[in-house]
Amino acid sequence: MAPRRTARRRSKVALVCAGGGVTGAVWEIGALRALEELLDRSVLDLDLYVGVSGGAFVSALLAAGVSPRQIYDEAVAGHPRRRVFPPLVRLGLGDVLARSRRAPAVLFRALADALPGGEGSISDAALSLFELLPAGLLDSSGVRESLAEILRRRGVADDFAALPRALRVVAVDLDRGEAVAFGEKGRRGVPVSRAVQASTALPGLYRPVRIRGRDYVDGGVKKTAHVNLAIHEGARLVLCINPMVPLRNEGARRPLPGPLSGRGVAYVLDQALRIMLYGRMQYGLERYRAEHPEVDILVLQPEPADLRMFRYNILRYGARRVVAELGYRATLQAFRRRRQAYARLLARHGIALRDPRRVPDSPAGLEPLAVRSPVARALEASLQRLESALGPRR
Structure with missing residues (x-):
């Protein structure tokens, strides 16, 4: 009798969504839409979700059971103009x-x-x-109200303990200078929507969010992705989505005809921010891989020479279809280029990779959902008002 084959044990798998504003969150949605087609395990069936800044909103939706397909097809591909919720942001x-x-x-x-x-x-x-000048020009309470309403419509309590999957939302205590992971043991008494509001409170733009007498700001102020949280909670495979990379404007295929400095202060500041966030993340990843060789970290991010991702302001939701498709295509192309390496890496953790060559080149080639849900209509209406509240963008 032939020996019976034993199934490979599933590793603990975490998804980490880094920050990047509205366009970063939309890029992540496109990347997640591609992952749903590429992996034999649903993105909703992972063990832990970690969200920072704009990625906190995306991670919270996933932990609540809202699929990338639902978010993409209804909130990105759709175009209602219904005023379902109050604006995501208000003047402070x-x-x-x-x-x-x-x-x-x-x-x-x-x-x-x-x-x-x-x-x-x-x-x-x-x-x-x-x-x-005030502590922030805008009041982001609409972020909390919108997410709370989405959770309510799904019948999920605005409570970390009530979520179908484990969620960690990172914010920074402004007075202590320390990162705090809401959802960890001892920090689960805060409403999910309130924690996400704190994690997205970009300093200078949004007023710090007060929780139990402490002021919190954007979780990306301390670290770009906080991959270490997933490792410390026992993850052996970390899927990290990072939408913020600096533009590589050099060589024969440089995307711009001249240096970035010639494009004005907006381009210089944007590039400087991306360099800082990306550099910190690369340093952290090198350290984590050296200290934890038993952990595999798979990072998905835009191509550094892709001007299309760089040209949009991080708060521009009006470009959502273009940006989400960039996220989808970049993820699909990464898996096509490294198909065998990624297949081996995923197999070590009990995940099979479908043939990337059989996945449609564009999300437009995927079958959309037949009916738009109130959750997605609410999400898009809220994000649409974010851009209008902030005025014109480049």
């Missing part, structure tokens, strides 16, 4: 009014610095006026 008028009460004292001090014989200079006087 309360903070502005509170700051205005300090205006006389601040102006007096600035004037004293600027006058001849003052202790300061004109530049000191100008800088002191920054004290009148």
